[in-house]
Amino acid sequence: MSNRHAGDDVLPGCGKNVSNHGIMDDSKHFPIAQPNGEVMSQKVEDEADILQEMKGILESSNSDGTSLVTLLQAVQRHFGYLPREAMIEVAREKGVSPAAVFGVASFYNQFRMIPPGKYPVKMCMGTACHIKGGNAILKVWETKLGIREGEVTEDRLYSLDRVACVGCCAMAPVAVVGEVVHGNMMPTTVDGVMLAVELAEKEEQKQEGESSGQQEEAAQ
Numbered sequence: 001m002s003n004r005h006a007g008d009d010v011l012p013g014c015g016k017n018v019s020n021h022g023i024m025d026d027s028k029h030f031p032i033a034q035p036n037g038e039v040m041s042q043k044v045e046d047e048a049d050i051l052q053e054m055k056g057i058l059e060s061s062n063s064d065g066t067s068l069v070t071l072l073q074a075v076q077r078h079f080g081y082l083p084r085e086a087m088i089e090v091a092r093e094k095g096v097s098p099a100a101v102f103g104v105a106s107f108y109n110q111f112r113m114i115p116p117g118k119y120p121v122k123m124c125m126g127t128a129c130h131i132k133g134g135n136a137i138l139k140v141w142e143t144k145l146g147i148r149e150g151e152v153t154e155d156r157l158y159s160l161d162r163v164a165c166v167g168c169c170a171m172a173p174v175a176v177v178g179e180v181v182h183g184n185m186m187p188t189t190v191d192g193v194m195l196a197v198e199l200a201e202k203e204e205q206k207q208e209g210e211s212s213g214q215q216e217e218a219a220q
């Protein structure tokens with residue numbers, strides 16, 4: 001495994017959004033495949049917020065002249081998935097039934113209808129990554145996380161998807177976890193990536209605890 005580090009140059013063939021830290025600024029923009037789960041009733045965003053944000057999406061998408069698929073892509077780019085309420089809004093906008101929109105969304109692999117985990121794992125299955133054993137690494141992810149591609153772990157920490165080329169073919173096989181690009185993945189390196197996530201999670205919780213403690217002290 002080799003991650004991107006400060007000071008690294010962007011590798012040939014690697015997306016321009018990969019920063020020195022391996023941050024992919026538009027990771028939500030990757031096509032996401034295989035929505036194996038069903039539409040969830042659980043909401044990660046308030047319905048009113050979704051409707052409000054949908055107004056902006058529909059306005060900026062020139063929805064009259066935009067195909068249903070393009071509109072759904074815009075919605076997914078924004079939310080990271082297709083919220084039920086958003087699909088209903090799309091149906092209203094396009095003058096078709098919600099069932100028709102759900103039908104289109106579930107037909108195409110690129111759409112997901114469940115919210116991604118806090119750390120979405122996107123295993124690249126582009127040609128270079130496929131040739132270099134991406135499929136075997138995807139299987140390891142499935143085993144370690146206890147979920148299949150397209151699913152989310154019970155604690156909602158991870159989701160797992162296969163994606164098309166993320167533009168870092170020189171580092172194949174590649175997994176993007178959260179916003180970090182992990183190149184030259186091997187089956188044995190999945191544990192290390194998960195450990196890094198756990199440490200980041202613990203650090204975040206520690207900082208949250210400290211900041212809420214400071215707020216309580218200031219309020220006294």
Ligand code: FES
Nearest residue numbers: 124126129165168
């Ligand atoms: S095929 Fe290009 S990054 Fe995986």
